[in-house]
Amino acid sequence: MVPPSLTRRQQEIFDYLREHLDDFPHPPTLDELCDALGLSSRGSLHKQIQALIEAGLVEPMNNLRRGIRLVEEDDITVAEDEGLPLYGYIAAGRPIEAIRNPETIAVPPQLRTPNPCYVLEVRGDSMIDEGILDGDWVVIEHRAQARNGEIVVALVDGEEVTLKRLEQRAGEVILHPANERLQPMHFRPDQVQIQGVLVGQMRRYH
Amino acid sequence: MVPPSLTRRQQEIFDYLREHLDDFPHPPTLDELCDALGLSSRGSLHKQIQALIEAGLVEPMNNLRRGIRLVEEDDITVAEDEGLPLYGYIAAGRPIEAIRNPETIAVPPQLRTPNPCYVLEVRGDSMIDEGILDGDWVVIEHRAQARNGEIVVALVDGEEVTLKRLEQRAGEVILHPANERLQPMHFRPDQVQIQGVLVGQMRRYH
DNA sequence: CGAAGTATAGAACATTCGGAGAACTTTGCC
DNA sequence: GGCAAAGTTCTCCGAATGTTCTATACTTCG
Structure with missing residues (x-):
């Protein structure tokens, strides 16, 4: 509406x-x-x-x-019966929550979960070996915890938002890019805040 | 309509x-x-x-x-209220048209075109360098012509259906896999029938 | 070449948008 | 109650913009 x-x-x-x-x-x-x-x-x-x-x-x-x-x-009545908020580019450099009036984008039910989700547009090649390319849309389930091995939206130092595979160890958090030319990044647990977990991905060719 | x-x-x-x-x-x-x-x-x-x-x-x-x-x-009026037909696995070994009562699957409008489309589930790694992985769904616009460089669903010798990048030359048709370990395949034009063109792709992680 | 369909320019017309200003009504305060 | 300030309603205007129409050129096909 x-x-x-x-x-x-x-x-x-x-x-x-x-x-x-x-x-x-x-x-x-x-x-x-x-x-x-x-x-x-x-x-x-x-x-x-x-x-x-x-x-x-x-x-x-x-x-x-x-x-x-x-x-x-x-x-304000948000027209999102069918759509999820599209928060823009990942790695855009600020917390997801900061964005005010997102567009929305249709997402088929099999690509999301019953929990709150949102959509980001991927910038960069850091997940290329996982088949996630520059320009793809990713569907993210909004939650603050994740398990090792899941691909997460991580806010680092309150500034940079990235999509990486998560490994939590005692005393440190490692974010693994899926690109053989890039190195895993190590952080203190307090530097990394999880903003969601990857549950779906879409791409258009036309 | x-x-x-x-x-x-x-x-x-x-x-x-x-x-x-x-x-x-x-x-x-x-x-x-x-x-x-x-x-x-x-x-x-x-x-x-x-x-x-x-x-x-x-x-x-x-x-x-x-x-x-x-x-x-x-x-836009298209026969799609309930979703697109899901014809099953690509490379399944027979012409798409042969399948009778397909399931359907929801596809967001931005991943398709206004023209008739259908969905296939990808088997194999032949397009892995394009970010199309085993198990992905691909959205195909149903048409019989395509331009060089487009990724097409090709029926070869009336038997095998594959997803490949198309190159049409004088007197021959070349199908390029997007996988550095696989070689392009050469055919006579009469061996290859185009059954559609890739317009979208989806993947689920949960 | 000619016919039919399509595309463009340009003029003339109709409507909306945004604003001005006057007059009226309501509110808040003494 | 009376008065001033502020909200509301109204009419009018000019410019911007959408609509219609006609004439001309271009394309395609036989």
């Missing part, structure tokens, strides 16, 4: 609100917002805001002063 | 839209599209788009600005 898509201006205004609503000590009045957005007519702004309210992105402000408020993101 | 016989130009434009619609921050205006496509008349483009709308491939944009949108592939 996609709410009537926003016009360009509506999108701009919504983006602005998402960015700057916290900058105001109190939610701004329409006049203040006009000022910030470079409009000169309160009525015009109001019309745009109405559209956002109908799209379900802004709380209705029935005659309330300074009543403008965004709808909590969790409450 | 409509036979969506597109003209060449319509196909070009549709392909372009499928490729590049996401490149725009908002759906483009007709003028912007004209620019991107090298046309100079809005009206001309509009006429082509109308044809695509009638073919059911593009959402009607009734006077909406920036209203151009592709029909969700899920909604």
